[in-house]
Amino acid sequence: MGAIGGDEMAQWDNADGGEVANGAAGKLEKILVSVRLRPLSDKEVARGDPSEWECISDTTVIARSAFPDRPTAPTAYSFDRVFRSDCDTKEVYEQGAKEVALSVVSGINC
Numbered sequence: 001m002g003a004i005g006g007d008e009m010a011q012w013d014n015a016d017g018g019e020v021a022n023g024a025a026g027k028l029e030k031i032l033v034s035v036r037l038r039p040l041s042d043k044e045v046a047r048g049d050p051s052e053w054e055c056i057s058d059t060t061v062i063a064r065s066a067f068p069d070r071p072t073a074p075t076a077y078s079f080d081r082v083f084r085s086d087c088d089t090k091e092v093y094e095q096g097a098k099e100v101a102l103s104v105v106s107g108i109n110c
Helices: 042-047 089-105
Strands: 035-036 053-055 060-063 075-078 081-083
Touching: 035 089, 081 089
Parallel strands: 035 081
Antiparallel strands: 053 060, 060 075
């Protein structure tokens, strides 16, 4: 299973070759990755196309391919947060983007 996010900490190199994190504050911050699955379009539904992505938890999606030239075994991917295709924009904002957006308008790099 592929993982993105997790316990890795983001660090940047400064001009002197040393590591810095979060500017002058000196603390490390995580990069959080959120994913929102899109619903099938009306055309896809009319054709009877299957969704190749399935949300199995708030942090994991499974990719299934209906194409014969692609692997048939499902592949799971983990993220910090996964929003289902029926999730509305307000929920995505409140749970996934609000804190970042407010930090940006407060002058903090995000």
